[in-house]
Amino acid sequence: KVGSFPVAEKCADELLSLPMFPELTTEAIAYVADTLTSTLDP
Secondary structure, eight states: OTTSSHHHHHHHHHOOOOOOOTTOOHHHHHHHHHHHHHHHOO
């Protein structure tokens, strides 16, 4: 139910979680970096 956990909901709206695990490929890293760059660069 929305509003039941306001602190958790605020964190979820404001934080960014990047993928980080040993099996992450170079291609996946490049994809994440390119996507972030194109999204955040005005």
